[in-house]
Amino acid sequence: MKKFLVVTGLLLVLVAALAACAPAAAPAPAATAAPAVVAPTAVPATEAPTALPELSGDAIRGGVLYDHWMEALGVDAPADNQALWSTQTSNKRSGADSWRCKECHGWDYKGVEGAYGGGSHKTGFVGVKQVAGTDANSVLAALKGATNPDHDFSVVMDDQALTDIALFLSGSQLDSTAFIGADKKASSGDAAKGQTIYEENCIDCHGPEGLSMNFADDGGPEYFGTIASDNPWEFVHKARFGQPAVEKMPSLVDVGLSDAEYADLLAYAQTLPTSSPVTEGGHLYDNWIKATGVADMTENQPLWASQTTNTRTGNDTWRCKECHGWDYLGVDGRYGSGSHKTGFPGLLSSAGKTSEELLAALKGKDHDFSANLGEPQLNGLVAFIQQMQDLKPYINDDKTTTGDVEKGKTAYTANCASCHGEDGKSLNFGSDTEPEYIGTLTADNPWEGFNKIAYGQPGEPMIAGINMGWSWQDITDILAYAQTLPIK
Ligand code: HEC
Ligand code: HEC
Ligand code: HEC
Numbered sequence: 001m002k003k004f005l006v007v008t009g010l011l012l013v014l015v016a017a018l019a020a021c022a023p024a025a026a027p028a029p030a031a032t033a034a035p036a037v038v039a040p041t042a043v044p045a046t047e048a049p050t051a052l053p054e055l056s057g058d059a060i061r062g063g064v065l066y067d068h069w070m071e072a073l074g075v076d077a078p079a080d081n082q083a084l085w086s087t088q089t090s091n092k093r094s095g096a097d098s099w100r101c102k103e104c105h106g107w108d109y110k111g112v113e114g115a116y117g118g119g120s121h122k123t124g125f126v127g128v129k130q131v132a133g134t135d136a137n138s139v140l141a142a143l144k145g146a147t148n149p150d151h152d153f154s155v156v157m158d159d160q161a162l163t164d165i166a167l168f169l170s171g172s173q174l175d176s177t178a179f180i181g182a183d184k185k186a187s188s189g190d191a192a193k194g195q196t197i198y199e200e201n202c203i204d205c206h207g208p209e210g211l212s213m214n215f216a217d218d219g220g221p222e223y224f225g226t227i228a229s230d231n232p233w234e235f236v237h238k239a240r241f242g243q244p245a246v247e248k249m250p251s252l253v254d255v256g257l258s259d260a261e262y263a264d265l266l267a268y269a270q271t272l273p274t275s276s277p278v279t280e281g282g283h284l285y286d287n288w289i290k291a292t293g294v295a296d297m298t299e300n301q302p303l304w305a306s307q308t309t310n311t312r313t314g315n316d317t318w319r320c321k322e323c324h325g326w327d328y329l330g331v332d333g334r335y336g337s338g339s340h341k342t343g344f345p346g347l348l349s350s351a352g353k354t355s356e357e358l359l360a361a362l363k364g365k366d367h368d369f370s371a372n373l374g375e376p377q378l379n380g381l382v383a384f385i386q387q388m389q390d391l392k393p394y395i396n397d398d399k400t401t402t403g404d405v406e407k408g409k410t411a412y413t414a415n416c417a418s419c420h421g422e423d424g425k426s427l428n429f430g431s432d433t434e435p436e437y438i439g440t441l442t443a444d445n446p447w448e449g450f451n452k453i454a455y456g457q458p459g460e461p462m463i464a465g466i467n468m469g470w471s472w473q474d475i476t477d478i479l480a481y482a483q484t485l486p487i488k
């Protein structure tokens with residue numbers, strides 16, 4: 001155990017000597033105090049001596065590591081399950097999940113005595129609530145296997161990471177029992193005040209109604225409001241410490257929120273919607289196989305055989321966009337020629353049809369998607385079709401746009417650069433040899449780019465422009481700027 005002391009050698013000796021002869025426990029920090037970063041300070045010679053040196057580190061980072069230390073540290077999960085995992089049989093997860101602190105001890109820190117006392121997450125393991133307010137040194141020892149050799153995390157994390165977690169557990173846990181009822185509802189808290197907290201800290205990324213990102217990768221949908229309602233303890237933990245590997249998401253502990261204010265934020269978050277049919281429909285139109293996570297299609301779509309110009313097979317033959325186009329014009333638009341040509345009609349003229357008519361079309365004989373998509377999903381597609389835009393006012397035939405590049409640059413920098421990079425090259429949608437970046441895609445196919453910016457990316461927590469409150473013109477501005485980014 002090393003401590004970062006900025007003291008003279010003499011003082012060091014003195015502190016060490018005092019520590020050696022006085023094994024008293026350190027005064028317990030208040031359980032709910034929020035020491036954002038425990039600064040490495042010198043121990044004044046006059047302060048009461050402690051058994052072990054006071055640990056220094058970052059309790060906020062500790063909270064993030066408690067959530068998912070592998071994601072946060074950017075490391076792969078160990079090959080085997082955590083050693084203690086085999087001592088239980090009720091939780092069927094495996095691999096990385098078996099190594100997450102939260103999986104065994106809970107988002108409410110109560111283990112078997114809390115929300116994970118039943119259901120698929122049940123392990124029967126103890127909570128960690130009881131260590132709040134105790135000496136961080138003894139928590140650190142438990143993380144190194146002092147109480148149980150199978151609970152030794154020093155083999156997978158360095159000392160500083162473990163110290164940060166120990167500081168979180170001893171000094172920065174929040175007991176939410178007072179404001180989260182047994183029915184998961186915020187039992188106290190002022191939603192109006194919570195809205196102000198949301199608008200000051202969360203709205204820029206999560207959008208006016210918390211619908212900008214759909215976190216689900218298996219159909220979902222799962223939005224900001226969904227997590228607040230379904231798992232308020234997870235919500236509060238992430239609000240306090242941030243999201244692993246998402247550096248820009250703030251920690252409200254860092255911001256300095258009081259305990260009562262978490263009740264306010266939760267009360268507000270639970271009023272937010274948990275579905276967004278139009279963007280869900282947009283994801284399905286783009287690629288419903290990816291959006292829902294269903295198995296690959298082995299047969300071609302039945303109507304596929306009625307054309308011969310487009311020689312793709314399998315999943316592609318089932319994508320709405322493949323037959324009806326990114327510009328929604330089918331054979332009358334971009335897919336009227338080239339390798340994507342099928343000769344099938346567009347949908348823009350269907351936008352005015354009633355829900356009943358559109359649902360009937362989606363359940364038609366050779367055009368029946370009801371075997372793979374449920375009622376809410378079909379309704380999402382209907383909602384999407386009914387608000388389809390003619391893209392001609394925004395994108396010209398020569399692929400230039402009517403967007404304002406300068407405005408688009410500002411919006412891109414604020415909303416896209418964190419994931420895609422300032423130059424749009426952080427994420428490569430193509431291959432190493434044939435890279436495809438935002439710049440490449442929007443230059444080649446601005447209609448596809450428009451759809452991605454407006455509705456997001458199926459199966460990825462990418463923001464959907466229309467749920468950020470952006471107009472079609474705002475979306476076109478970003479598209480215009482994206483076209484100026486490097487293509488390789
Ligand atoms: C596979 C399940 C599992 C995982 C993962 C796990 N723990 Fe534990 N933890 C346990 C069990 C079981 C105990 C009780 C150990 C014993 O026998 O003393 C325990 C005990 C503890 C204790 C001591 C509690 C006390 O009352 O003294 C702390 C603190 C703790 N764990 C923190 C963590 C942290 C932090 C992590 C993540 C780095 C973590 N645990 C990951 C299962 C787990
Ligand atoms: C700078 C942008 C940004 C801000 C500001 C922001 N978030 Fe996030 N948030 C994200 C991103 C990106 C994700 C992660 C998506 C992913 O990869 O799963 C996320 C995920 C989350 C999740 C969890 C989703 C999951 O997968 O379980 C919660 C809960 C959350 N944020 C709450 C908040 C709260 C509360 C605030 C305001 C205090 C906030 N966020 C502010 C960007 C942000
Ligand atoms: C294999 C090509 C193909 C795929 C994939 C496809 N469609 Fe169609 N779609 C057609 C054809 C051809 C028609 C013309 C009517 C017919 O033959 O059923 C049509 C008609 C429609 C109509 C009715 C138009 C009207 O006004 O009568 C709607 C709505 C529609 N499709 C939506 C979708 C949606 C949504 C998806 C994705 C879930 C989809 N289609 C996938 C080929 C396809």
Ligand code: HEC
Pocket residue numbers: 412415416417418419420427428429438441449452453457460461462463478482
């Ligand atoms: C929270 C992270 C995040 C943010 C913010 C984000 N994206 Fe994305 N985006 C992704 C991910 C992840 C993918 C999927 C990458 C892949 O498929 O390899 C993606 C994919 C895309 C694609 C197309 C991929 C394809 O199918 O070929 C485009 C275009 C795109 N993003 C544009 C944008 C624009 C423009 C913005 C800002 C308005 C933005 N993204 C904001 C994460 C993000």
